[in-house]
Amino acid sequence: MVQLARHFGTGPASLAGIAAEEDLPRAYLEQLVVSLRDAGLVASTRGAHGGYELTRAPETIPMGEVLRALEGPIAPMMCATDDPEHGLLCDRSARCTVNVLWVRVRDAISDALDSMTLADLAPTTTPIQPDPVIQGAPIQP
Amino acid sequence: MVQLARHFGTGPASLAGIAAEEDLPRAYLEQLVVSLRDAGLVASTRGAHGGYELTRAPETIPMGEVLRALEGPIAPMMCATDDPEHGLLCDRSARCTVNVLWVRVRDAISDALDSMTLADLAPTTTPIQPDPVIQGAPIQP
DNA sequence: ACTAATCCCGACGAAATCACTCGGATATCG
């Protein structure tokens, strides 16, 4: 996706090209891109000189959206939910109080992911522009 | 650990007891408790009427410490590090810019975990006392 | 001293997930 962000605006980029640039197997990328297409993040053009491109500008695509498309809903644990229906599935839930913690962790991960967009990670267009407002802590410890 | 927090101050608690209370296999708990002991979080008393107890008050044990003891250093990805030595191991690191994101996510998880202590999750001693200062978002959406 | 309760230790195993691989069908451009 970072590669697609770099190529944004210059027509479709082929998987073979991205595979070379990122040193990843093409066949593997094919698998990943299916989820991205289903999520509406990329559009494909078939045939020669075809390939994939982002459907929206990199600045408007938070990383959380990319990750959710690739890996499903973000959840550190099955129990990281505030859905009351959860009690029916998890037979431990009557005694278990740890639930709250997982929800917090989940939200923290979500916020961190959504605090950066594809543009922040694609150094060609704009230099990295971190958003220190949302995450209070600076990157250097 | 939540069970141990509940029993805090009343002498050692046996694994068999905790296994019954939490509906988990005793043999499995034995494995887990090894890491906790090595991390200095629990102390063991051998022999009849022995068991385990927390070495510190539940209020002083952040969940991050428990999780780190059980699962090693918190890292959503191998690449979630600001250690410059990482470049030597990850041959992609020259081109890869996603590193920053993983560090952010890691820190967000750490902060979320460390924002609650064992006491917050053991309802017997004190009611849950969330710390809305560190995590801006309230628990109820 | 004996016994029962308890921790201690190391090895093993089933299931799920991750990071791919393989083979072929279909569409498009020149």
Next chain:
DNA sequence: CGATATCCGAGTGATTTCGTCGGGATTAGT
């Protein structure tokens, strides 16, 4: 036509997770 692409579905090998199993060492009560 033929080269370059995406599309699609099934299969694989390594690793991790969540356990099981069996036996040994240590201590409290009697």
